[in-house]
Amino acid sequence: MITSSQNPKLKLARALLGRPKERRAAGAFVAEGVRLVEEAALSGWPFRFVLHTEALSERGEALIEKLKTKNVDCETVDERLLQSLSDTGNTQGIIAILDYSLFPVPPILDFVLIPDQIRDPGNLGMLLRTAAAAGVQAVLIPPETTDAFAPKVVRAGMGAHFRLPIHAMEWEEIRRISESAKLKVWLADMEGRSCWQADLRAPLALIVGGEAEGASAQASKLADEQLCVPMPGRVESLNAGVAGAVLMFEVVRQRS
Protein backbone atom coordinates (compact mmCIF):
# COMPACT_ATOMS: atom_id res chain seq x y z
CA MET A 1 0.00 0.00 0.00
CA ILE A 2 1.20 3.51 -0.86
CA THR A 3 1.53 5.51 2.35
CA SER A 4 4.00 8.23 1.35
CA SER A 5 2.91 11.43 -0.38
CA GLN A 6 6.27 11.32 -2.17
CA ASN A 7 5.43 8.06 -3.94
CA PRO A 8 6.12 8.58 -7.69
CA LYS A 9 2.68 7.35 -8.81
CA LEU A 10 0.98 9.68 -6.36
CA LYS A 11 3.20 12.54 -7.46
CA LEU A 12 2.30 11.91 -11.09
CA ALA A 13 -1.42 11.80 -10.28
CA ARG A 14 -1.13 15.07 -8.34
CA ALA A 15 0.65 16.76 -11.25
CA LEU A 16 -1.93 15.50 -13.77
CA LEU A 17 -4.77 16.87 -11.62
CA GLY A 18 -3.08 20.28 -11.80
CA ARG A 19 -1.90 22.34 -14.76
CA PRO A 20 -2.56 21.59 -18.45
CA LYS A 21 1.16 21.66 -19.20
CA GLU A 22 1.77 18.77 -16.79
CA ARG A 23 -0.83 16.71 -18.63
CA ARG A 24 0.65 17.58 -22.02
CA ALA A 25 4.20 16.83 -20.86
CA ALA A 26 3.21 13.43 -19.45
CA GLY A 27 0.73 12.67 -22.24
CA ALA A 28 -1.74 11.51 -19.61
CA PHE A 29 -4.80 12.58 -17.61
CA VAL A 30 -6.88 11.39 -14.65
CA ALA A 31 -10.39 9.97 -14.43
CA GLU A 32 -11.95 9.94 -10.94
CA GLY A 33 -14.71 7.78 -9.53
CA VAL A 34 -16.16 4.36 -10.20
CA ARG A 35 -18.45 5.38 -13.04
CA LEU A 36 -15.84 7.19 -15.13
CA VAL A 37 -13.20 4.50 -14.62
CA GLU A 38 -15.79 1.90 -15.67
CA GLU A 39 -16.46 3.90 -18.84
CA ALA A 40 -12.74 4.04 -19.60
CA ALA A 41 -12.43 0.28 -19.10
CA LEU A 42 -15.49 -0.44 -21.25
CA SER A 43 -14.14 1.68 -24.08
CA GLY A 44 -10.83 -0.20 -24.06
CA TRP A 45 -8.92 2.98 -23.18
CA PRO A 46 -5.16 2.56 -22.48
CA PHE A 47 -4.57 2.66 -18.71
CA ARG A 48 -1.25 3.58 -17.11
CA PHE A 49 -2.29 2.57 -13.60
CA VAL A 50 -5.09 2.74 -11.07
CA LEU A 51 -4.90 3.92 -7.47
CA HIS A 52 -7.60 2.85 -5.05
CA THR A 53 -8.36 2.66 -1.35
CA GLU A 54 -8.64 -0.70 0.40
CA ALA A 55 -12.29 -0.19 1.30
CA LEU A 56 -14.47 0.14 -1.81
CA SER A 57 -18.13 -0.18 -2.74
CA GLU A 58 -19.20 -3.51 -4.21
CA ARG A 59 -19.27 -1.95 -7.66
CA GLY A 60 -15.79 -0.52 -7.07
CA GLU A 61 -14.41 -3.91 -6.03
CA ALA A 62 -15.89 -5.59 -9.09
CA LEU A 63 -14.27 -2.94 -11.25
CA ILE A 64 -10.82 -3.48 -9.71
CA GLU A 65 -11.18 -7.26 -10.20
CA LYS A 66 -12.07 -6.71 -13.85
CA LEU A 67 -9.16 -4.32 -14.41
CA LYS A 68 -6.74 -6.82 -12.87
CA THR A 69 -7.87 -9.55 -15.27
CA LYS A 70 -6.97 -7.07 -18.04
CA ASN A 71 -3.48 -6.69 -16.49
CA VAL A 72 -4.04 -3.09 -15.44
CA ASP A 73 -1.64 -2.12 -12.64
CA CYS A 74 -3.90 -1.47 -9.61
CA GLU A 75 -2.33 -0.33 -6.35
CA THR A 76 -3.91 0.43 -2.99
CA VAL A 77 -3.25 3.79 -1.39
CA ASP A 78 -3.90 5.29 2.01
CA GLU A 79 -7.41 6.79 2.05
CA ARG A 80 -6.39 10.25 3.27
CA LEU A 81 -3.63 10.45 0.66
CA LEU A 82 -6.07 9.67 -2.14
CA GLN A 83 -8.60 12.18 -0.82
CA SER A 84 -5.93 14.87 -0.57
CA LEU A 85 -5.36 14.59 -4.35
CA SER A 86 -8.85 15.46 -5.48
CA ASP A 87 -10.39 18.92 -5.33
CA THR A 88 -13.84 17.42 -4.95
CA GLY A 89 -12.99 14.48 -2.71
CA ASN A 90 -15.30 12.73 -5.14
CA THR A 91 -13.05 9.83 -6.08
CA GLN A 92 -15.20 7.12 -4.47
CA GLY A 93 -11.84 5.56 -3.66
CA ILE A 94 -10.70 5.05 -7.28
CA ILE A 95 -8.70 7.10 -9.75
CA ALA A 96 -7.25 5.97 -13.07
CA ILE A 97 -4.21 7.49 -14.74
CA LEU A 98 -4.92 7.23 -18.46
CA ASP A 99 -2.90 7.68 -21.62
CA TYR A 100 -3.68 10.84 -23.53
CA SER A 101 -4.05 8.55 -26.56
CA LEU A 102 -6.66 10.32 -28.65
CA PHE A 103 -8.90 9.09 -31.37
CA PRO A 104 -7.78 10.62 -34.67
CA VAL A 105 -10.02 13.18 -36.35
CA PRO A 106 -11.88 11.11 -38.98
CA PRO A 107 -10.91 11.99 -42.56
CA ILE A 108 -14.55 12.27 -43.65
CA LEU A 109 -16.56 14.62 -41.46
CA ASP A 110 -20.03 16.08 -41.45
CA PHE A 111 -20.59 17.15 -37.81
CA VAL A 112 -17.89 18.98 -35.84
CA LEU A 113 -18.10 21.07 -32.66
CA ILE A 114 -15.73 23.98 -31.90
CA PRO A 115 -16.16 25.29 -28.32
CA ASP A 116 -14.75 28.84 -28.50
CA GLN A 117 -13.54 30.73 -25.40
CA ILE A 118 -15.29 28.37 -23.00
CA ARG A 119 -13.52 29.05 -19.68
CA ASP A 120 -15.82 27.21 -17.32
CA PRO A 121 -14.81 23.53 -16.98
CA GLY A 122 -18.38 22.47 -16.12
CA ASN A 123 -19.70 24.14 -19.26
CA LEU A 124 -17.05 22.56 -21.48
CA GLY A 125 -17.70 19.13 -19.95
CA MET A 126 -21.43 19.55 -20.55
CA LEU A 127 -20.81 20.49 -24.19
CA LEU A 128 -18.62 17.40 -24.65
CA ARG A 129 -21.23 15.13 -23.04
CA THR A 130 -23.94 16.60 -25.28
CA ALA A 131 -21.71 16.31 -28.35
CA ALA A 132 -21.17 12.61 -27.65
CA ALA A 133 -24.94 12.14 -27.31
CA ALA A 134 -25.67 14.06 -30.51
CA GLY A 135 -23.24 12.00 -32.56
CA VAL A 136 -20.69 14.77 -33.16
CA GLN A 137 -17.66 13.20 -34.87
CA ALA A 138 -14.89 15.44 -33.57
CA VAL A 139 -14.43 18.32 -31.14
CA LEU A 140 -11.74 20.83 -32.08
CA ILE A 141 -10.58 22.98 -29.15
CA PRO A 142 -9.03 26.35 -29.97
CA PRO A 143 -6.31 27.81 -27.72
CA GLU A 144 -8.61 30.21 -25.81
CA THR A 145 -10.80 27.40 -24.44
CA THR A 146 -9.99 25.69 -21.15
CA ASP A 147 -8.12 22.35 -21.22
CA ALA A 148 -10.54 19.54 -22.11
CA PHE A 149 -8.55 17.03 -20.01
CA ALA A 150 -8.70 19.01 -16.75
CA PRO A 151 -10.30 16.94 -13.95
CA LYS A 152 -13.50 19.01 -13.75
CA VAL A 153 -14.03 18.79 -17.51
CA VAL A 154 -13.46 15.02 -17.50
CA ARG A 155 -15.93 14.65 -14.63
CA ALA A 156 -18.64 16.78 -16.27
CA GLY A 157 -18.03 15.01 -19.59
CA MET A 158 -19.43 11.79 -18.06
CA GLY A 159 -17.45 9.53 -20.40
CA ALA A 160 -17.51 11.71 -23.54
CA HIS A 161 -13.69 11.68 -23.45
CA PHE A 162 -13.72 7.93 -24.15
CA ARG A 163 -16.06 8.21 -27.13
CA LEU A 164 -15.14 11.37 -28.98
CA PRO A 165 -12.01 12.62 -30.72
CA ILE A 166 -11.21 15.79 -28.70
CA HIS A 167 -8.24 17.75 -30.02
CA ALA A 168 -6.67 21.02 -28.88
CA MET A 169 -5.25 22.90 -31.86
CA GLU A 170 -4.47 26.30 -33.34
CA TRP A 171 -7.06 28.14 -35.42
CA GLU A 172 -5.02 27.54 -38.58
CA GLU A 173 -5.32 23.80 -38.09
CA ILE A 174 -9.07 24.14 -37.46
CA ARG A 175 -9.38 26.09 -40.69
CA ARG A 176 -7.36 23.47 -42.57
CA ILE A 177 -9.61 20.64 -41.31
CA SER A 178 -12.83 22.58 -42.04
CA GLU A 179 -11.70 23.40 -45.54
CA SER A 180 -10.45 19.97 -46.45
CA ALA A 181 -13.71 18.37 -45.22
CA LYS A 182 -15.70 21.12 -47.01
CA LEU A 183 -17.60 21.97 -43.83
CA LYS A 184 -19.88 24.96 -43.65
CA VAL A 185 -18.85 26.77 -40.46
CA TRP A 186 -21.77 28.15 -38.41
CA LEU A 187 -21.17 30.50 -35.50
CA ALA A 188 -23.78 30.47 -32.72
CA ASP A 189 -24.76 34.12 -32.29
CA MET A 190 -27.89 35.89 -31.07
CA GLU A 191 -27.93 37.99 -34.23
CA GLY A 192 -27.74 35.00 -36.57
CA ARG A 193 -30.25 33.18 -38.71
CA SER A 194 -32.90 31.10 -36.90
CA CYS A 195 -31.66 27.52 -36.53
CA TRP A 196 -35.15 26.38 -37.57
CA GLN A 197 -34.90 28.22 -40.88
CA ALA A 198 -31.30 27.26 -41.66
CA ASP A 199 -30.54 24.06 -43.59
CA LEU A 200 -28.23 22.07 -41.32
CA ARG A 201 -28.18 18.84 -43.31
CA ALA A 202 -24.99 19.57 -45.24
CA PRO A 203 -21.61 18.85 -43.54
CA LEU A 204 -20.96 21.50 -40.90
CA ALA A 205 -18.88 22.72 -38.01
CA LEU A 206 -20.63 24.56 -35.19
CA ILE A 207 -18.75 27.18 -33.17
CA VAL A 208 -20.27 27.78 -29.73
CA GLY A 209 -18.77 30.80 -27.96
CA GLY A 210 -18.17 31.53 -24.29
CA GLU A 211 -20.72 33.53 -22.37
CA ALA A 212 -18.63 36.40 -21.13
CA GLU A 213 -16.98 37.73 -24.26
CA GLY A 214 -19.04 36.17 -27.05
CA ALA A 215 -17.25 34.93 -30.13
CA SER A 216 -13.55 35.61 -30.68
CA ALA A 217 -12.28 37.51 -33.72
CA GLN A 218 -10.77 34.26 -34.98
CA ALA A 219 -14.10 32.46 -34.73
CA SER A 220 -15.92 35.26 -36.56
CA LYS A 221 -13.26 35.14 -39.29
CA LEU A 222 -13.62 31.41 -39.79
CA ALA A 223 -17.44 31.38 -39.76
CA ASP A 224 -19.41 31.31 -43.01
CA GLU A 225 -22.67 32.30 -41.36
CA GLN A 226 -24.27 32.96 -37.97
CA LEU A 227 -26.95 30.82 -36.37
CA CYS A 228 -29.24 31.57 -33.44
CA VAL A 229 -31.75 29.90 -31.14
CA PRO A 230 -34.80 32.20 -31.33
CA MET A 231 -35.91 33.14 -27.82
CA PRO A 232 -39.53 34.17 -27.29
CA GLY A 233 -38.73 35.06 -23.66
CA ARG A 234 -36.36 37.92 -24.68
CA VAL A 235 -33.78 37.17 -22.02
CA GLU A 236 -30.23 38.36 -22.54
CA SER A 237 -28.68 35.05 -23.47
CA LEU A 238 -28.65 31.31 -22.98
CA ASN A 239 -25.96 29.39 -21.14
CA ALA A 240 -23.32 28.36 -23.72
CA GLY A 241 -23.85 24.67 -22.93
CA VAL A 242 -27.60 25.06 -23.43
CA ALA A 243 -27.33 27.04 -26.69
CA GLY A 244 -24.86 24.45 -27.99
CA ALA A 245 -27.20 21.61 -27.01
CA VAL A 246 -30.26 23.09 -28.71
CA LEU A 247 -28.24 23.71 -31.90
CA MET A 248 -26.58 20.27 -31.93
CA PHE A 249 -29.91 18.49 -31.52
CA GLU A 250 -31.47 20.68 -34.21
CA VAL A 251 -28.79 19.27 -36.54
CA VAL A 252 -29.77 15.76 -35.41
CA ARG A 253 -33.47 16.53 -35.97
CA GLN A 254 -32.97 17.85 -39.48
CA ARG A 255 -30.84 14.86 -40.44
CA SER A 256 -33.12 12.22 -38.92
Next chain:
Amino acid sequence: MITSSQNPKLKLARALLGRPKERRAAGAFVAEGVRLVEEAALSGWPFRFVLHTEALSERGEALIEKLKTKNVDCETVDERLLQSLSDTGNTQGIIAILDYSLFPVPPILDFVLIPDQIRDPGNLGMLLRTAAAAGVQAVLIPPETTDAFAPKVVRAGMGAHFRLPIHAMEWEEIRRISESAKLKVWLADMEGRSCWQADLRAPLALIVGGEAEGASAQASKLADEQLCVPMPGRVESLNAGVAGAVLMFEVVRQRS
Protein backbone atom coordinates in the same frame (compact mmCIF):
# COMPACT_ATOMS: atom_id res chain seq x y z
CA MET B 1 -21.38 51.94 7.85
CA ILE B 2 -22.19 48.50 9.25
CA THR B 3 -19.12 47.15 11.03
CA SER B 4 -20.63 44.59 13.43
CA SER B 5 -21.43 41.03 12.39
CA GLN B 6 -24.36 41.24 14.83
CA ASN B 7 -26.07 44.01 12.88
CA PRO B 8 -29.70 42.93 12.30
CA LYS B 9 -29.59 43.50 8.52
CA LEU B 10 -26.43 41.47 8.21
CA LYS B 11 -27.92 38.73 10.38
CA LEU B 12 -31.01 38.60 8.16
CA ALA B 13 -28.86 38.41 5.00
CA ARG B 14 -26.81 35.58 6.53
CA ALA B 15 -29.95 33.65 7.44
CA LEU B 16 -31.44 34.11 3.95
CA LEU B 17 -28.25 32.80 2.34
CA GLY B 18 -28.63 29.65 4.44
CA ARG B 19 -31.55 27.27 4.85
CA PRO B 20 -34.80 27.27 2.83
CA LYS B 21 -36.87 27.51 6.00
CA GLU B 22 -35.22 30.84 6.88
CA ARG B 23 -36.21 32.20 3.48
CA ARG B 24 -39.76 30.93 3.83
CA ALA B 25 -40.10 32.29 7.36
CA ALA B 26 -38.86 35.75 6.35
CA GLY B 27 -40.58 35.72 2.96
CA ALA B 28 -37.38 37.00 1.39
CA PHE B 29 -34.27 35.95 -0.53
CA VAL B 30 -30.92 37.37 -1.63
CA ALA B 31 -29.58 38.39 -5.03
CA GLU B 32 -25.79 38.86 -5.24
CA GLY B 33 -23.73 40.89 -7.67
CA VAL B 34 -24.22 43.95 -9.84
CA ARG B 35 -25.86 42.19 -12.77
CA LEU B 36 -28.53 40.35 -10.77
CA VAL B 37 -29.37 43.38 -8.63
CA GLU B 38 -29.68 45.42 -11.84
CA GLU B 39 -32.12 42.85 -13.21
CA ALA B 40 -34.18 43.00 -10.03
CA ALA B 41 -34.28 46.80 -10.23
CA LEU B 42 -35.21 46.76 -13.93
CA SER B 43 -38.07 44.36 -13.30
CA GLY B 44 -39.48 46.60 -10.57
CA TRP B 45 -39.03 43.88 -7.96
CA PRO B 46 -39.84 44.84 -4.33
CA PHE B 47 -36.58 45.47 -2.44
CA ARG B 48 -36.23 45.25 1.33
CA PHE B 49 -32.74 46.75 1.43
CA VAL B 50 -29.33 46.68 -0.24
CA LEU B 51 -25.94 46.20 1.40
CA HIS B 52 -22.84 47.35 -0.43
CA THR B 53 -19.17 48.11 0.14
CA GLU B 54 -17.89 51.66 -0.09
CA ALA B 55 -15.63 50.89 -3.06
CA LEU B 56 -17.64 49.77 -6.09
CA SER B 57 -17.18 49.49 -9.83
CA GLU B 58 -18.52 52.36 -11.92
CA ARG B 59 -21.48 50.20 -12.91
CA GLY B 60 -22.06 49.31 -9.26
CA GLU B 61 -22.03 52.99 -8.21
CA ALA B 62 -24.50 53.92 -10.94
CA LEU B 63 -26.77 51.12 -9.74
CA ILE B 64 -26.71 52.35 -6.11
CA GLU B 65 -27.49 55.90 -7.29
CA LYS B 66 -30.44 54.62 -9.28
CA LEU B 67 -31.75 52.51 -6.39
CA LYS B 68 -31.54 55.51 -4.04
CA THR B 69 -33.67 57.61 -6.40
CA LYS B 70 -36.24 54.82 -6.10
CA ASN B 71 -36.07 55.14 -2.30
CA VAL B 72 -34.46 51.73 -1.82
CA ASP B 73 -32.66 51.58 1.55
CA CYS B 74 -28.94 51.21 0.63
CA GLU B 75 -26.41 50.86 3.41
CA THR B 76 -22.62 50.53 3.28
CA VAL B 77 -20.99 47.60 5.02
CA ASP B 78 -17.45 46.65 5.87
CA GLU B 79 -15.92 44.76 2.93
CA ARG B 80 -14.76 41.72 4.90
CA LEU B 81 -18.16 41.40 6.56
CA LEU B 82 -19.91 41.38 3.19
CA GLN B 83 -17.47 38.86 1.77
CA SER B 84 -17.90 36.58 4.77
CA LEU B 85 -21.61 36.27 3.93
CA SER B 86 -21.26 34.79 0.48
CA ASP B 87 -20.13 31.26 -0.28
CA THR B 88 -18.66 32.37 -3.60
CA GLY B 89 -17.29 35.74 -2.54
CA ASN B 90 -18.87 36.74 -5.83
CA THR B 91 -20.92 39.68 -4.59
CA GLN B 92 -18.97 42.38 -6.47
CA GLY B 93 -19.67 44.44 -3.37
CA ILE B 94 -23.48 44.43 -3.67
CA ILE B 95 -26.25 42.23 -2.34
CA ALA B 96 -29.98 42.91 -2.36
CA ILE B 97 -32.47 41.50 0.11
CA LEU B 98 -35.65 41.02 -1.88
CA ASP B 99 -39.24 40.26 -1.05
CA TYR B 100 -40.35 36.75 -1.87
CA SER B 101 -43.28 38.39 -3.68
CA LEU B 102 -44.01 35.99 -6.50
CA PHE B 103 -45.83 36.45 -9.73
CA PRO B 104 -49.10 34.51 -9.57
CA VAL B 105 -49.51 31.43 -11.77
CA PRO B 106 -51.47 32.78 -14.77
CA PRO B 107 -55.04 31.40 -14.97
CA ILE B 108 -54.64 30.50 -18.65
CA LEU B 109 -51.60 28.35 -19.31
CA ASP B 110 -50.12 26.51 -22.26
CA PHE B 111 -46.45 26.04 -21.31
CA VAL B 112 -45.41 24.93 -17.82
CA LEU B 113 -42.15 23.41 -16.54
CA ILE B 114 -42.00 20.99 -13.60
CA PRO B 115 -38.38 20.28 -12.49
CA ASP B 116 -38.65 16.95 -10.65
CA GLN B 117 -36.02 15.79 -8.13
CA ILE B 118 -33.43 18.31 -9.31
CA ARG B 119 -30.96 18.42 -6.40
CA ASP B 120 -28.14 20.38 -8.01
CA PRO B 121 -28.65 24.16 -7.61
CA GLY B 122 -26.66 24.92 -10.78
CA ASN B 123 -28.86 22.57 -12.80
CA LEU B 124 -32.07 24.05 -11.41
CA GLY B 125 -30.83 27.59 -12.07
CA MET B 126 -29.95 26.63 -15.64
CA LEU B 127 -33.42 25.14 -16.17
CA LEU B 128 -35.04 28.35 -14.87
CA ARG B 129 -32.84 30.53 -17.11
CA THR B 130 -33.72 28.38 -20.13
CA ALA B 131 -37.42 28.39 -19.19
CA ALA B 132 -37.41 32.21 -19.11
CA ALA B 133 -35.75 32.26 -22.55
CA ALA B 134 -38.20 29.74 -24.00
CA GLY B 135 -41.24 31.70 -22.81
CA VAL B 136 -42.41 29.18 -20.21
CA GLN B 137 -45.30 30.77 -18.28
CA ALA B 138 -44.86 29.15 -14.88
CA VAL B 139 -42.45 26.79 -13.11
CA LEU B 140 -44.02 24.50 -10.52
CA ILE B 141 -41.49 23.06 -8.06
CA PRO B 142 -42.44 19.80 -6.33
CA PRO B 143 -41.19 19.10 -2.79
CA GLU B 144 -38.30 16.82 -3.82
CA THR B 145 -36.55 19.54 -5.85
CA THR B 146 -34.03 21.89 -4.24
CA ASP B 147 -35.20 25.37 -3.13
CA ALA B 148 -35.44 27.66 -6.16
CA PHE B 149 -34.56 30.71 -4.05
CA ALA B 150 -31.26 29.33 -2.70
CA PRO B 151 -28.35 31.66 -3.55
CA LYS B 152 -26.71 29.29 -6.06
CA VAL B 153 -29.99 28.79 -7.91
CA VAL B 154 -30.65 32.54 -8.04
CA ARG B 155 -27.13 33.11 -9.38
CA ALA B 156 -27.38 30.42 -12.07
CA GLY B 157 -30.88 31.65 -12.97
CA MET B 158 -29.33 34.90 -14.28
CA GLY B 159 -32.49 36.93 -13.68
CA ALA B 160 -35.09 34.25 -14.44
CA HIS B 161 -36.44 34.74 -10.91
CA PHE B 162 -37.53 38.28 -11.83
CA ARG B 163 -39.37 37.21 -14.98
CA LEU B 164 -41.04 33.89 -14.23
CA PRO B 165 -43.65 32.73 -11.74
CA ILE B 166 -41.71 30.10 -9.75
CA HIS B 167 -43.79 28.30 -7.13
CA ALA B 168 -42.94 25.51 -4.72
CA MET B 169 -45.98 23.30 -4.12
CA GLU B 170 -47.23 19.82 -3.31
CA TRP B 171 -47.96 17.35 -6.11
CA GLU B 172 -51.70 17.63 -5.43
CA GLU B 173 -51.59 21.32 -6.20
CA ILE B 174 -49.57 20.65 -9.36
CA ARG B 175 -52.21 18.15 -10.45
CA ARG B 176 -55.00 20.63 -9.70
CA ILE B 177 -53.34 23.33 -11.83
CA SER B 178 -52.57 20.93 -14.70
CA GLU B 179 -56.13 19.65 -14.74
CA SER B 180 -57.84 23.01 -14.51
CA ALA B 181 -55.69 24.39 -17.37
CA LYS B 182 -56.25 21.14 -19.33
CA LEU B 183 -52.52 20.63 -19.81
CA LYS B 184 -51.16 17.47 -21.34
CA VAL B 185 -48.39 16.39 -18.96
CA TRP B 186 -45.25 15.04 -20.68
CA LEU B 187 -42.51 13.33 -18.71
CA ALA B 188 -38.97 13.53 -20.14
CA ASP B 189 -37.79 9.92 -20.28
CA MET B 190 -35.29 8.02 -22.43
CA GLU B 191 -37.94 5.41 -23.20
CA GLY B 192 -40.50 7.96 -24.35
CA ARG B 193 -41.78 9.07 -27.73
CA SER B 194 -39.36 11.11 -29.90
CA CYS B 195 -39.92 14.82 -29.26
CA TRP B 196 -39.71 15.33 -33.02
CA GLN B 197 -42.63 12.97 -33.63
CA ALA B 198 -44.81 14.21 -30.76
CA ASP B 199 -47.24 17.09 -31.28
CA LEU B 200 -46.25 19.71 -28.72
CA ARG B 201 -48.49 22.53 -29.92
CA ALA B 202 -51.38 21.85 -27.53
CA PRO B 203 -51.14 23.26 -23.96
CA LEU B 204 -48.63 21.21 -21.98
CA ALA B 205 -46.60 20.78 -18.83
CA LEU B 206 -43.13 19.26 -19.15
CA ILE B 207 -41.65 17.27 -16.24
CA VAL B 208 -37.85 17.11 -16.33
CA GLY B 209 -36.43 14.65 -13.82
CA GLY B 210 -33.18 14.66 -11.87
CA GLU B 211 -30.23 12.71 -13.16
CA ALA B 212 -29.53 10.40 -10.30
CA GLU B 213 -32.86 8.74 -9.65
CA GLY B 214 -34.83 9.54 -12.80
CA ALA B 215 -38.50 10.40 -12.45
CA SER B 216 -40.28 10.10 -9.13
CA ALA B 217 -43.32 7.87 -8.67
CA GLN B 218 -45.46 11.00 -8.29
CA ALA B 219 -44.19 12.39 -11.59
CA SER B 220 -44.88 9.12 -13.41
CA LYS B 221 -48.37 9.07 -11.94
CA LEU B 222 -49.16 12.59 -13.10
CA ALA B 223 -47.70 12.17 -16.60
CA ASP B 224 -49.97 11.44 -19.58
CA GLU B 225 -47.12 10.37 -21.82
CA GLN B 226 -43.34 10.12 -22.00
CA LEU B 227 -41.13 12.17 -24.28
CA CYS B 228 -37.49 11.69 -25.25
CA VAL B 229 -34.63 13.41 -27.04
CA PRO B 230 -33.40 10.78 -29.51
CA MET B 231 -29.64 10.35 -29.16
CA PRO B 232 -27.68 8.99 -32.12
CA GLY B 233 -24.54 8.86 -29.93
CA ARG B 234 -26.00 6.19 -27.63
CA VAL B 235 -24.61 7.67 -24.43
CA GLU B 236 -26.27 6.83 -21.15
CA SER B 237 -28.10 10.10 -20.63
CA LEU B 238 -28.11 13.84 -21.08
CA ASN B 239 -27.64 16.37 -18.30
CA ALA B 240 -31.13 17.24 -16.96
CA GLY B 241 -30.62 20.92 -17.82
CA VAL B 242 -29.65 19.99 -21.37
CA ALA B 243 -32.52 17.53 -21.91
CA GLY B 244 -34.94 20.13 -20.55
CA ALA B 245 -33.51 22.80 -22.86
CA VAL B 246 -33.77 20.68 -26.01
CA LEU B 247 -37.37 19.76 -25.15
CA MET B 248 -38.44 23.31 -24.23
CA PHE B 249 -37.02 24.72 -27.47
CA GLU B 250 -38.67 21.93 -29.46
CA VAL B 251 -41.97 23.21 -28.05
CA VAL B 252 -40.98 26.73 -29.17
CA ARG B 253 -40.03 25.45 -32.65
CA GLN B 254 -43.29 23.59 -33.16
CA ARG B 255 -45.32 26.60 -32.08
CA SER B 256 -43.40 29.18 -34.10
